Amino acid sequence: MASDSRVKVVGEIKTAHLFDMIVDLNPRLSFGSGPFGRRTLFGAAGGSFEGPKLRGEVLPGGGDWALFRPDGAMALDVRLTLRTHDAALVHMTYGGRWITPPDVRSDMADPVKRYQVDPAHYYFRTTPLFETGAEQYAWLNDIVCVGSGYLVEDGIAYKISQVV
Template sequence: MTAPPAPGAPEAPGLTFLTELSVTVGEPIDVGPTPEGHRRVIPITGGTVTGPVLNGRIIPGGADYQLLRTATLTELDARYVLETPDGHRIYVHNSALRHGKVQDIARLNRGERVDANSIYFRCWPRLTTASPEWDWLNGRLAVGTGERHPDRVLIRIFLID
């Protein structure tokens, strides 16, 4: 839900679509309830990167460190590496919030399919690299949307203009 702009309000920055990540994931490692909330670690096993600007693959070995704050709110902290077709590597640190009805979040946590429209899944990925070709990413901010599927996560990344 978006409120109408106030009279005289500054114009919001635009968004430019960068890429879509299809991140394949393994079975969750359940740490259990901790003082901060229920912790889980989701191994990242690979995936694809497809878009008008950035393409490649996701290198296996990263993970999504999840904190189930409540029965309806999960904080996500994923860290992994992308590799472009010509071998450049880009580190991704993606923080996110996933929110939904109790029954929908419980189904997601059991690995079941849930309609993506019933879940609020937004992220703020940070992409950094040592590659001169992709150095411009180091100075850009991005936001994204996410969808959790039983075997993968779809992340659509947009650069903030």
């Protein structure tokens, strides 16, 4: 890039572990193929999250209204409700991408093998944001996070980090 006096030197982006989360899933619901791809709902049946500053449960009723694009990529559109150990409610939303290379797609489609595929062989990244009225967790309203997902039996797991 050519030298531009408007470009500032800033620190590298750093992250800090926020929590690990497992989302148990209901059976998927397919909306079929539409104008943008094949829409599928992966409904949340429950789950849990735990980290150094907060822990609790994932409440049933949210989910991922995923869009399988014609190129094989999946665009994520997730909304979840978290309840902390001290009963605060937190609204969590995130988009993201799940890119599965052609050489592992058959294993990912296999109900047994999919959990054995090393997450390093696919790209599953998210961008969580939070909203809450609970004073003790108001700091969540002002942070940006990144997450890395992987499959677990009957669900999805994530490592969520705060961008600091």
